[in-house]
Amino acid sequence: MLDDQAILSRATEIVQAHQGVEGALLPMLHAVQAEFGHVPQAAMPALADAAGVTRAELHGVVSFYHDFREVPAGQVMVRLCRAEACQAMGGDRVAAQVQARLGLDWHETSADGAVTLEPVFCLGLCACAPAAQVNGRLIGRADAARVMAAVAGGQA
Amino acid sequence: MKVFVPLDAAARALGADEVVAALQTEAARRGIELTLVRNGSRGMVWLEPLVEVETPDGRVGFGPMDAASVAQVFDGGPLSLGPVEDLPWMKAQTRLTFARCGVIDPLSVDDYRAHGGCAGLMRALGMDVEGRLAEVTASGLRGRGGAGFPTGIKWRTVAGAVADRKYIVCNADEGDSGTFADRMIMEGDPLSLIEGMVIAGITVGATKGFVYLRSEYPDAIAMMNRAVLVARTAGMLGPSVIGSGLAFDMEIRVGAGAYVCGEETSLLNSLEGKRGVVRAKPPLPALEGFMGKPTVVNNVISLATIPVIFERGAAAYAALGIGRSRGTIPLQIAGNVARGGLFEAAFGMSLGGIVDGLAGGTATGRPVKAVQVGGPLGAYFPRALFDVPFGYEDYAGQGGLIGHAGIVVFDDTADMLAQARFAFEFCAVESCGKCTPCRIGAVRGVETVDRIARGDASAIPLLTDLCDTMKAGSLCALGGFTPYPVLSALTHFPGDFACAREAAE
Ligand SMILES: Cc1cc2nc3c(=O)[nH]c(=O)nc-3n(C[C@H](O)[C@H](O)[C@H](O)COP(=O)(O)O)c2cc1C
Ligand code: FES
Numbered sequence: 131m132l133d134d135q136a137i138l139s140r141a142t143e144i145v146q147a148h149q150g151v152e153g154a155l156l157p158m159l160h161a162v163q164a165e166f167g168h169v170p171q172a173a174m175p176a177l178a179d180a181a182g183v184t185r186a187e188l189h190g191v192v193s194f195y196h197d198f199r200e201v202p203a204g205q206v207m208v209r210l211c212r213a214e215a216c217q218a219m220g221g222d223r224v225a226a227q228v229q230a231r232l233g234l235d236w237h238e239t240s241a242d243g244a245v246t247l248e249p250v251f252c253l254g255l256c257a258c259a260p261a262a263q264v265n266g267r268l269i270g271r272a273d274a275a276r277v278m279a280a281v282a283g284g285q286a
Numbered sequence: 287m288k289v290f291v292p293l294d295a296a297a298r299a300l301g302a303d304e305v306v307a308a309l310q311t312e313a314a315r316r317g318i319e320l321t322l323v324r325n326g327s328r329g330m331v332w333l334e335p336l337v338e339v340e341t342p343d344g345r346v347g348f349g350p351m352d353a354a355s356v357a358q359v360f361d362g363g364p365l366s367l368g369p370v371e372d373l374p375w376m377k378a379q380t381r382l383t384f385a386r387c388g389v390i391d392p393l394s395v396d397d398y399r400a401h402g403g404c405a406g407l408m409r410a411l412g413m414d415v416e417g418r419l420a421e422v423t424a425s426g427l428r429g430r431g432g433a434g435f436p437t438g439i440k441w442r443t444v445a446g447a448v449a450d451r452k453y454i455v456c457n458a459d460e461g462d463s464g465t466f467a468d469r470m471i472m473e474g475d476p477l478s479l480i481e482g483m484v485i486a487g488i489t490v491g492a493t494k495g496f497v498y499l500r501s502e503y504p505d506a507i508a509m510m511n512r513a514v515l516v517a518r519t520a521g522m523l524g525p526s527v528i529g530s531g532l533a534f535d536m537e538i539r540v541g542a543g544a545y546v547c548g549e550e551t552s553l554l555n556s557l558e559g560k561r562g563v564v565r566a567k568p569p570l571p572a573l574e575g576f577m578g579k580p581t582v583v584n585n586v587i588s589l590a591t592i593p594v595i596f597e598r599g600a601a602a603y604a605a606l607g608i609g610r611s612r613g614t615i616p617l618q619i620a621g622n623v624a625r626g627g628l629f630e631a632a633f634g635m636s637l638g639g640i641v642d643g644l645a646g647g648t649a650t651g652r653p654v655k656a657v658q659v660g661g662p663l664g665a666y667f668p669r670a671l672f673d674v675p676f677g678y679e680d681y682a683g684q685g686g687l688i689g690h691a692g693i694v695v696f697d698d699t700a701d702m703l704a705q706a707r708f709a710f711e712f713c714a715v716e717s718c719g720k721c722t723p724c725r726i727g728a729v730r731g732v733e734t735v736d737r738i739a740r741g742d743a744s745a746i747p748l749l750t751d752l753c754d755t756m757k758a759g760s761l762c763a764l765g766g767f768t769p770y771p772v773l774s775a776l777t778h779f780p781g782d783f784a785c786a787r788e789a790a791e
Contacts, residue, residue, distance in 0.1 A: 195542035257623070257626030
């Protein structure tokens with residue numbers, strides 16, 4: 131774990147790398163999240179300063195977007211598509227099975243920090259539904275077995 | 287031996303990378319030298335991963351391929367499909383926007399030019415601004431992002447605005463369920479989008495472009511970033527586009543998982559680093575868009591169609607289609623279908639022809655119950671409306687919309703009350719919160735549908751009232767169009783709303 135000082139100094143580097151970028155806040159937030167796995171509180175002052183907004187305004191931006199996390203995710207990120215084309219191919223059933231096997235509801239992370247389950251509304255794989263994404267890897271015609279195998283692979 | 291294996295995200299989600307590894311092993315075992323090209327997808331998703339081999343008689347296909355069956359690519363076998371261009375799905379299309387997608391190496395400028403790429407830009411450079419505007423207007427092109435606004439009129443407004451800076455913003459947020467045309471073209475022929483943005487830039491006097499690309503598409507993001515570098519090296523982007531003295535350059539920006547950021551003013555706020563809340567119109571983005579400057583906001587497909595319009599001429603494009611829906615539309619056929627994928631055709635196909643013909647009915651083999659056209663804000667169509675021709679006005683006339691041309695098929699196990707509930711639930715999750723009819727109405731909608739589900743028939747008029755309020759009072763189409771899926775479900779499938787009531791009685 132990095133301490134707050136280390137986070138702030140790394141965040142400051144990221145911010146500086148975005149100088150001159152028009153509307154740089156989202157690119158900076160993505161870069162910070164890529165670095166730390168979430169947007170840590172300790173990075174906020176650097177981001178707020180660079181974007182010229184208050185801490186409260188920055189919080190408003192971060193919380194608006196589903197992607198940005200204020201707490202770290204699990205080691206394996208499981209995203210299951212909940213949108214209509216996947217529903218039409220039994221996506222709800224697959225989701226219920228995966229939820230039961232993981233013992234997780236939407237947006238939850240397992241107590242040991244191993245797995246996070248998130249819903250997603252369309253991965254653009256609607257012609258090979260239902261769709262899932264495990265640690266970035268896309269799965270078409272997903273079923274619970276394939277999703278769980280990918281989770282096991284991600285933990286190994 | 288030259289072999290093509292798509293790098294398209296759908297092909298990869300179905301095992302294309304594993305097929306590549308197996309092909310390489312098999313070729314090495316046989317002592318065959320393999321030249322491997324990672325192309326885009328042809329759009330026949332049910333055949334992905336579709337492996338193609340170059341032969342003197344054209345490219346022959348094998349699919350759906352899996353790692354265990356790659357020997358067939360060398361020896362033939364049941365997965366052999368023959369010449370790809372002769373497959374019925376390919377022959378029946380009018381591929382203009384997608385002409386190169388699945389054919390070329392997406393990052394090869396030589397391939398691109400050999401297949402007509404840059405011809406449109408060269409022709410556009412030979413015209414003056416008025417000529418370019420007239421060409422886009424005469425093509426009849428309307429926005430493919432959903433609203434169907436005439437592209438020529440939008441460009442003319444921006445061209446006529448006086449400002450020190452102007453922008454081209456490509457809307458690549460593609461949040462609608464059932465749609466993947468933007469993703470496919472960005473992964474399979476990214477240079478066509480870049481060329482379209484360059485033509486837009488030199489026409490309206492913008493020197494800078496952005497692609498606002500949803501974060502759910504990591505492959506497309508990577509491809510577009512690489513394509514921008516390739517285009518710069520080739521002189522398509524930079525201080526003097528193809529030596530014309532006209533400057534245009536662009537950047538790829540990544541969204542952050544908010545559906546409403548596909549709405550153009552919300553998108554602009556997001557691009558500026560703000561919460562993605564919807565702006566009241568006027569002012570139009572064309573006059574006060576990104577950073578308050580005149581801005582063209584266009585969908586990926588609108589922009590990627592511009593090059594072929596200039597290449598073939600506006601008249602050739604406008605000759606296709608029906609009524610005020612000119613040219614071609616990439617239909618995206620999804621959900622419960624035997625054959626899903628992308629099919630580019632002139633406007634005018636009947637829904638039945640698409641669903642029963644092209645798609646071959648459902649994947650489950652059960653009867654089709656409902657078809658949602660145009661994403662989560664689009665109406666559910668029953669079989670009784672299967673003769674409606676694919677066109678903007680034709681769908682509007684049936685209480686629906688074509689949106690981004692996503693077509694999602696459901697079999698007879700679908701529960702339309704549950705689908706209506708989902709429409710409200712989605713709106714509640716994704717509302718930007720700025721206007722009350724959308725923010726509160728969506729939550730009330732879920733509650734009202736739940737009352738109906740519990741057998742409370744008196745909630746049905748409340749539901750229609752609520753839909754009227756949302757339609758009339760919402761700031762954008764998220765709240766304004768959520769009533770479409772809800773009311774169409776109620777109107778066309780009343781049984782799904784009534785049986786709950788009967789069960790309770
Ligand atoms: C809630 C909502 C979501 C939208 N999502 C998209 C989208 O993902 N992609 C898109 O191109 N247009 C989307 N639009 C339409 C845009 O507001 C706008 O009309 C379009 O980008 C204009 O480009 P076009 O004229 O080329 O279609 C959306 C509209 C609304 C109300
Ligand atoms: S609806 Fe699930 S991938 Fe598009």
